[in-house]
Amino acid sequence: MPDILPSLAEIDERIAVARENLCELVEQPPAYSGAADEELMSQRIAEQEARLELLMKQHNELFR
DSSP: OOOOOOOHHHHHHHHHHHHHHHHHHHHSOOOSSOHHHHHHHHHHHHHHHHHHHHHHHHHHHHHO
8 A cells, every 4th residue: 555645734733743742741840760761751852853853854845
């Protein structure tokens, strides 16, 4: 089955969700249980940043 490209509106919606997720992750109070939680939080932030970067690239490609 061929990949179906998302529409510009779908990408914009996904961008909004990724930005909201990033804000929530960054605004969460620091964990008190140690470095493992900090590492997990850093990993989640990095994943959302990577997702946002990919979505922005897709958006720019469609917008051209």
